[in-house]
Every structure is written in structure tokens, then in C-alpha cells.
Amino acid sequence: MEPDKIKRETSNMFTAIVGVIFFASAYRWFLVPAGLYSGGFTGISQLIKLFLTEVLHVAMPETIDITGIIFWCINLPLFFLGYKSIGRKFLCRTVIAVCIQSFLLTAIPAPKEPLFDDMLLNCMIGGALSGWGVGITLRAGGSGGGTDIVGMYCAKNYPDFGVGRLSVMINVCIYLIAAVRYDMEVAAYSMVFSIMAGIMVDRVHDQNIKLSAFIVTRNKELGEMINRTISRGVTSWNGWGEYSRSEEVVHMVVVNKYEMHALKKLIRQKDPQAFVQIMSPDMIMGNFEKRLEV
Numbered sequence: 001m002e003p004d005k006i007k008r009e010t011s012n013m014f015t016a017i018v019g020v021i022f023f024a025s026a027y028r029w030f031l032v033p034a035g036l037y038s039g040g041f042t043g044i045s046q047l048i049k050l051f052l053t054e055v056l057h058v059a060m061p062e063t064i065d066i067t068g069i070i071f072w073c074i075n076l077p078l079f080f081l082g083y084k085s086i087g088r089k090f091l092c093r094t095v096i097a098v099c100i101q102s103f104l105l106t107a108i109p110a111p112k113e114p115l116f117d118d119m120l121l122n123c124m125i126g127g128a129l130s131g132w133g134v135g136i137t138l139r140a141g142g143s144g145g146g147t148d149i150v151g152m153y154c155a156k157n158y159p160d161f162g163v164g165r166l167s168v169m170i171n172v173c174i175y176l177i178a179a180v181r182y183d184m185e186v187a188a189y190s191m192v193f194s195i196m197a198g199i200m201v202d203r204v205h206d207q208n209i210k211l212s213a214f215i216v217t218r219n220k221e222l223g224e225m226i227n228r229t230i231s232r233g234v235t236s237w238n239g240w241g242e243y244s245r246s247e248e249v250v251h252m253v254v255v256n257k258y259e260m261h262a263l264k265k266l267i268r269q270k271d272p273q274a275f276v277q278i279m280s281p282d283m284i285m286g287n288f289e290k291r292l293e294v
């Protein structure tokens with residue numbers, strides 16, 4: 001492997017690990033002391049633990065939270081799904097991230113009392129830390145497992161499928177059980193935590209954000225350069241500049257936010273005078289490849 005690729009791969013792996021550290025810390029420091037439930041597969045792991053202790057009466061060690069062990073076990077079949085749908089590098093990063101995350105969900109000490117007396121503040125800060133961790137792990141081309149793998153699989157193979165719907169369905173089941181087992185307040189604060197985490201994930205995970213760029217330029221070859229450099233389809237047509245009274249070319253391309261930096265750099269190099277309009281489309285239909293691996 002080339003030195004640049006090794007350096008980039010090492011950087012991505014380090015970033016993914018930092019992300020799962022943030023997520024696990026949010027769970028142990030904010031959720032556990034407050035007696036709340038996480039969303040996704042971490043919440044499912046909590047419910048499985050609850051079922052084992054209260055229904056099957058399985059004795060649990062007081063000094064170890066087995067939620068992380070359960071989380072690791074239920075992720076095993078998802079590793080194959082991640083490999084078949086997204087690729088080898090994604091799988092390698094995800095396996096390492098899930099193993100570290102599962103260990104940290106068990107090993108990080110949890111305070112006996114919530115860090116903040118205000119439960120809403122506790123949920124907001126904890127949710128932001130959790131979502132930030134998930135977002136930077138996804139941005140690095142890996143995941144913490146669970147709904148990250150399932151959601152990215154659906155985004156890759158079913159463009160019209162709303163990944164948010166999957167998370168909502170899982171979380172609704174978790175919070176309904178929490179409301180029945182405890183009370184509505186526990187379920188409500190758990191929802192606040194997960195909503196805040198979801199907002200932060202969307203802010204950080206650039207690959208999930210699509211942008212369309214309209215480039216007005218005199219450089220007719222710019223469209224081909226964009227296609228060759230970023231590997232995105234470009235549509236070009238002739239135009240006329242009323243102010244300059246000269247022929248122009250308009251190139252239109254849709255990229256994700258992660259690719260926008262490379263696009264802007266290329267435009268500045270090839271035509272610093274180009275007029276560029278960048279918009280966030282409400283919907284993309286057709287053959288737009290969602291690239292989820294870095």
C-alpha cells in the first residue's frame with residue numbers, strides 16, 4: 001500500500017475510534033446514571049439485559065454492565081451485511097470500532113448520580129456527545145454497528161427508503177417498553193437524548209448531505225474535469241452572458257457535502273472567475289450513487 005493511502009487509512013481508523021469513544025462515554029456518563037434508554041441497537045441491548053434479569057432471573061455481576069457484550073453479539077450477523085453492501089474497508093473499520101465500543105460500553109466507569117441535576121440538560125449534552133461520536137465515525141468510513149450498518153445498507157440499495165424511518169420504528173418500540181416498565185418521564189427524556197443525537201449526526205456526517213452546484217464558466221472542459229476528478233455525472237449546456245455579451249457554458253453536478261471541498265478546489269484552479277451557485281435539493285431522484293465509504 002502507498003504511504004499516502006496508509007496515512008489516510010490510519011487517520012480514518014483513528015477518527016472512527018475517537019467517535020466510538022465519544023458515543024460510549026455519552027452512554028456511560030449520561031444515560032446510565034439517569035436510568036434512561038438509548039435508541040437503536042444499544043437500546044435493544046439494554047432491553048435484552050432487562051429481559052434476562054427480570055423475566056429469566058439471570059444473575060448479573062454487579063461490577064460489570066453486560067450491555068456492551070450483548071451489543072457485540074447482536075452485531076455479528078450485521079458484519080456480513082456491511083461487507084456485502086458497502087465494502088471491505090467499511091467492514092474492517094466497523095469490526096474494530098464495534099469491538100472497542102462494546103468494550104467501552106462495559107468498562108467505562110459510570111457515575112452513581114447524573115452529572116447534571118437538570119435532567120433535560122443532561123439529555124441535551126449527552127445526546128450531542130453521542131451524536132457527534134456517531135457522526136465522525138460514519139464520516140471516517142466506519143460505523144459503531146447496529147442501525148448504522150442497516151441504515152447505510154438501505155441508503156445504498158434503496159434510494160427511496162428513509163433511513164430515519166428505520167430508526168424511528170426501533171426507537172418507538174424501545175421507548176414504549178420503557179414507558180410501560182417505568183413511566184412516561186423515562187421514555188420522554190430518553191427520546192430527547194436520541195433526538196438530540198440524531199440532529200448532531202446529520203450535522204457531522206457530511207456524506208449524508210447532498211448539494212447541487214451550477215457552474216457558469218467559459219471553460220468548456222471543466223465538466224469533463226469534474227467527472228474525471230470526483231467521478232460524478234455532469235450535465236452541461238451552452239449559455240449566453242448578457243452582461244459579458246459572450247458565450248458561456250453551464251455545468252450542473254450533484255455531490256455530497258464531503259465532496260464539495262474537492263469540487264470548489266477544482267473550480268478555483270481551472271476558472272477562478274466562474275460563477276457558482278450551490279443549493280441543497282429537497283429530493284434527488286434517478287441514478288445518484290450514495291458513497292458511504294471513504
